[in-house]
Amino acid sequence: MTKRVAYVVAAILILAQSGPASAAPPSPLGSAFASAAIEFSVPQNVLLGVSYVVSRWETDTGPSAAGGYGPMQLLDASSAPALDGKGADGKAATPALGSAARGIEAASAVSGVSAAQIKTSATQNIRAGAALLASYARDTIGATPADPGKWYGAVAKYSSSDEASVALGFADDVFAVLKKGAARTTSSGENVTLAASKTSPDTSTAGSLVLLDRKHTSFDCPKTVQCRFIPAAYHQNSKDPGDYGNFDLARRESDGLAVRFVVIHDAETDYQTTIKIFQEPLNYVSAHYVVRSSDGQITQMVDTKNVAWHAGNWNVNMHAIGYEHEGFAIQGTTWYTEAMYQASAALTKHLAAEYGIPLDRAHIIGHDDIPGPTAGFVRGMHWDPGPFWNWARYMALLGAPITATVTSGNVVTIAPDFATNMPQVRDCEGSGALQAAQPANFVYLYTSPTGDPALLFNDPGLASSTHTKGTDCAADWGDKADTGQTFYRVQRQGDWDQLDYAGNTVWFYDPGETKIAHTTATLVTPKAGATSIPVYGRAYPESISTATLTMYSIPAGQKYVAYEKVKGDYYEATTFNNLDSYVLHTTASDFYMIQFNHRLAFVKAS
Numbered sequence: 001m002t003k004r005v006a007y008v009v010a011a012i013l014i015l016a017q018s019g020p021a022s023a024a025p026p027s028p029l030g031s032a033f034a035s036a037a038i039e040f041s042v043p044q045n046v047l048l049g050v051s052y053v054v055s056r057w058e059t060d061t062g063p064s065a066a067g068g069y070g071p072m073q074l075l076d077a078s079s080a081p082a083l084d085g086k087g088a089d090g091k092a093a094t095p096a097l098g099s100a101a102r103g104i105e106a107a108s109a110v111s112g113v114s115a116a117q118i119k120t121s122a123t124q125n126i127r128a129g130a131a132l133l134a135s136y137a138r139d140t141i142g143a144t145p146a147d148p149g150k151w152y153g154a155v156a157k158y159s160s161s162d163e164a165s166v167a168l169g170f171a172d173d174v175f176a177v178l179k180k181g182a183a184r185t186t187s188s189g190e191n192v193t194l195a196a197s198k199t200s201p202d203t204s205t206a207g208s209l210v211l212l213d214r215k216h217t218s219f220d221c222p223k224t225v226q227c228r229f230i231p232a233a234y235h236q237n238s239k240d241p242g243d244y245g246n247f248d249l250a251r252r253e254s255d256g257l258a259v260r261f262v263v264i265h266d267a268e269t270d271y272q273t274t275i276k277i278f279q280e281p282l283n284y285v286s287a288h289y290v291v292r293s294s295d296g297q298i299t300q301m302v303d304t305k306n307v308a309w310h311a312g313n314w315n316v317n318m319h320a321i322g323y324e325h326e327g328f329a330i331q332g333t334t335w336y337t338e339a340m341y342q343a344s345a346a347l348t349k350h351l352a353a354e355y356g357i358p359l360d361r362a363h364i365i366g367h368d369d370i371p372g373p374t375a376g377f378v379r380g381m382h383w384d385p386g387p388f389w390n391w392a393r394y395m396a397l398l399g400a401p402i403t404a405t406v407t408s409g410n411v412v413t414i415a416p417d418f419a420t421n422m423p424q425v426r427d428c429e430g431s432g433a434l435q436a437a438q439p440a441n442f443v444y445l446y447t448s449p450t451g452d453p454a455l456l457f458n459d460p461g462l463a464s465s466t467h468t469k470g471t472d473c474a475a476d477w478g479d480k481a482d483t484g485q486t487f488y489r490v491q492r493q494g495d496w497d498q499l500d501y502a503g504n505t506v507w508f509y510d511p512g513e514t515k516i517a518h519t520t521a522t523l524v525t526p527k528a529g530a531t532s533i534p535v536y537g538r539a540y541p542e543s544i545s546t547a548t549l550t551m552y553s554i555p556a557g558q559k560y561v562a563y564e565k566v567k568g569d570y571y572e573a574t575t576f577n578n579l580d581s582y583v584l585h586t587t588a589s590d591f592y593m594i595q596f597n598h599r600l601a602f603v604k605a606s
Contacts, residue, residue, distance in 0.1 A: 027190040029057065029071070032123040036130035040111075041144040042137075046151045047130050048194040049174040050158055052182050054270045056334050057192045059122040060430045064328070065268040066277055069104065069119045072129025073270065075160065076104045076115070084380075085246075085285035085309035087317060087373050089545075101160030107132040133158055141205050148178065148197070153205030161276045164211035165230060168203075170272040173294065175201040187331060187427075187435070214279075219300045222350040225343045232301040232308070233281035236576040244576035245281035248307040256584045257571060259304070259355040261320040262348050263311055264394075265367045266335070266384040271326040275299055285309050287322040289347065293335045296343025304351065307571065312381060313373045315538035318571045321351055325385065330427050330474055332388025332438060341390065345397035352398075359400035361391065361413075361484030362563035362593070362600075368477050369485075371537040371599045375550045378461035378537070381599070383475045387425055387440045391483040392418045402484050404517040410489040411561065412497065414443060414481045415517040428473035435474070442480040443515055445470070445506040449496035457506045459597055460551040477598045481508060485595055486521055488559040500558040502597035503535075521561040524554075524592050524603060531556050536602040541587035544570040552596070554603065562592040565605060 026034060033051070037044035051057055054073035063069060067080030104115050111131035117124040133154055137144045140153035152171050159170035181196030214231055221227035236244045252259055267274040271292040278286045278301050287310040290299045302308040310322035323344060327335025348364060357363050366385050372378035392415070395402050402415050422437040423444055445457040456470025459478025470479035481487070481499070490498040495511040510516055526533045532555045534548040554560065568587040575581065590605035 027192060029059065029122065029186065029188075029190040030192050032126045033192075036127045039127065040130040040134040042130045042134050043146065043148040043151065045178050045194060045197055045199070046148050046155065046174070047126070047133065048182075048192070049177045050133065050155060051126070051129070052177050052194060053170070053173050054273070056184065056331065057186055057190075058328070058331060058334070059125075059186065059188055060427070064273075066273045068269055068273065070122055070125030070129075072107075072125050072132075073102070073273070074104045074107045074118055074125060074129055074132070075102050076119070079119075084312055085287075085317075087309075087311055087313040087315075087377065089374070102132065102158055104128075106135075110135045140208050147202075148199045149202045150205055152201040152203055153207070153209060156206045157209060159272050159276075161272060161279075162210065162212055163215075163230060163275070163279060164213045165215050165228065166272050166275050167209065167211055168206060171201065171206065173272070175199060176294070184334070187334075187433075188431075220304055220351070220354075221298055221300065222346050225346050226295065226297040227300065228298075229300045230275060230279075232278040232286040233283075234577075235281035237281055241575040241578070245284045245309075246278055246286040247302045247309055248571075248573040248582075249577070249579040250305055250307050250571065250573070250582070251579070252305045252307070253355065256569075256586070257307075257318055259319060259321060259351075260357060260363055260566075261316060262351060262357060262364050263316070263320045263322040263367060263370065264344070264365065264385050264389065265310060265322060265324045265382075266327050266329045266386065266389075267324040268328055268384070269326075271297075271299075274324050274326065275301065287324040289321075289323045291323055291325045291340055291344050291347075293326040293337050293340050296337075296339040298343055298347060304355075307573070311367065311370050312377065313370050313538060315373060315540060315570070316370050318569070321355075323347070329384045329386030329388070330430060330435070332386070336385075336389060341394055341397060345394055349398055359395075359398045360563075361395065361402070361486075362595075364395070364398065364400075365600070366391075366482070368482070368598065369600055371596070371601050372461065372549065373537045374545075374547045375537075378549060378551065379464070381477075383477045387423075387442050387474055387480070388438065389441060390418050390439070391441050395484065402517060405519045407518060409518050409520065411486065411519050411521045411523070412489045412499075412516040413486045413519050414483055414515065416441075416443060416483065416515045418483070421515070424472065425474040426472045428471065429475050434472070441483040443508040443510070444472075445479045445481055445499075445501065445508050447504075447506065449493050449498070449507040449509075451509060457501070457504070459502055460504075461502075461549070461597070463551075478502070479506075480598060481506075482598065485598070486519060486561045487595060488523055488561060500560060503532075503552050503554055503558070521563075522592075523559040524562045524594060525559045526554055526556045533603055535596060536591065536604070539566055539568045539591035539593070539602045540570050541568045541585050542589065543587070544585055549601065552601070554596075560594040560596060560603075562594050563600075564593050565590050566593060566602075567591075 063079040107128035136154035156171040183193040216229035219229040
């Protein structure tokens with residue numbers, strides 16, 4: 001969920017204390033934190049620490065998946081994007097993370113800052129967040145003390161969670177940052193520093209908070225990672241037994257539902273808020289695991305035998321285990337740390353061994369690899385983990401590096417060197433700014449071998465009256481081929497490769513074949529006499545659905561890589577807590593799962 005609003009940091013004039021002539025003046029953002037800390041009697045390091053944990057001090061981070069805005073990630077649930085993790089036929093859910101907890105309405109009331117200002121001005125967002133944090137200190141200990149350690153309870157309350165391990169874990173995260181210190185340059189170019197301190201948290205200040213402990217004692221993780229189990233909500237929301245959240249019971253794999261995929265997501269919010277979202281049954285979304293950026297801690301939330309609602313495609317959910325990784329896709333390596341990669345990969349190796357999941361990019365996939373289940377879903381499918389997720393590093397950690405298996409041929413895997421591959425993208429869902437050149441996992445696709453930005457490929461699934469050509473937007477997945485995706489190369493012309501792609505042909509720049517790895521694969525093509533064949537977003541029995549992705553087809557003569565052949569199936573689980581009534585429908589029809597465009601798709605073997 002990636003729609004965000006740009007923030008403008010208003011300049012603040014404050015009198016600088018005398019100091020060494022070489023001391024750098026604070027950035028406008030740093031000045032905003034300093035001023036708000038003084039105004040609302042919040043220790044500046046506490047204010048900076050809270051903001052660092054929820055946003056990494058980024059000003060262009062709203063609305064997040066929880067409806068969070070600005071450096072303080074103040075919440076407005078009505079602004080959160082619609083959630084449809086289940087991806088079944090029906091209407092997407094409206095998020096229900098209430099505004100009372102860390103909400104913009106409450107922050108506005110205690111600060112006098114309007115909701116509009118909180119959403120659009122980083123300075124006012126920081127002021128409102130400081131005022132709210134101060135109100136939480138008065139709620140928990142009746143004062144706003146100068147001692148940062150006395151703010152532990154207020155910080156825990158700022159988490160907006162009633163789960164003890166989440167609220168107290170959030171406070172622990174903040175105080176860990178205070179102890180270690182932090183410094184970074186934001187995407188808007190501002191330098192912010194939090195000096196390390198020996199602050200000792202007074203955990204007794206959280207004693208007045210009413211917190212619940214839903215944590216389980218067992219979890220499915222490797223022994224080498226930090227892991228815990230906090231259950232996602234499983235609750236009927238109304239009198240209708242079909243209205244429930246946030247996952248479905250199953251008996252995978254003894255019930256016939258093979259687990260084939262691990263799906264990599266980014267959460268578009270911070271770690272603790274992600275957990276809170278999955279604990280609210282009216283959000284109708286969940287993942288099996290959540291991974292923290294700072295140290296790779298893993299929280300399991302759904303038993304892997306059950307079907308979590310994360311992929312936006314029910315057919316994929318049926319066969320997948322999903323992970324949410326803390327952070328924001330457009331901010332890339334700000335959140336995607338080595339500790340996160342290490343822990344996530346260790347979990348994937350563990351689960352792949354448990355379920356027999358192949359360690360390749362056809363089965364270890366991103367949310368952006370998943371097809372829309374029907375034509376109406378395609379345009380809204382997600383693009384995380386985005387262009388800055390290091391697939392090459394991740395697959396290497398799995399012991400399955402993306403390398404050539406043959407020396408030549410026309411089956412090619414996209415494999416640019418991550419460190420030196422730096423195509424730029426634009427933050428079209430936020431500030432609109434062209435992002436700084438940085439390592440990225442993709443190559444741009446063009447309609448001719450020229451590199452003219454006006455000739456970027458416009459995927460038929462995205463094309464509309466307002467999307468008439470491909471773009472450099474990070475969210476425009478249609479004109480990007482990612483590391484690990486494998487295609488049939490039609491021809492090579494100079495330093496350019498032409499691929500069969502999305503029922504069309506596209507070109508990408510590949511000097512000296514440095515952006516590819518040669519490999520072998522099964523290829524599918526329309527049978528003799530067929531002018532084209534339809535493309536499906538799911539492999540369902542004909543008795544359930546025959547819907548195709550109507551904007552796509554494969555014309556005669558084109559070839560696509562088939563990763564595996566699967567039987568059509570559909571897990572009918574449409575009512576709450578009635579496992580014995582759930583039915584797995586199957587068909588004798590075979591489907592090939594293919595690399596069709598940026599996303600996977602299915603074609604009938606017949």
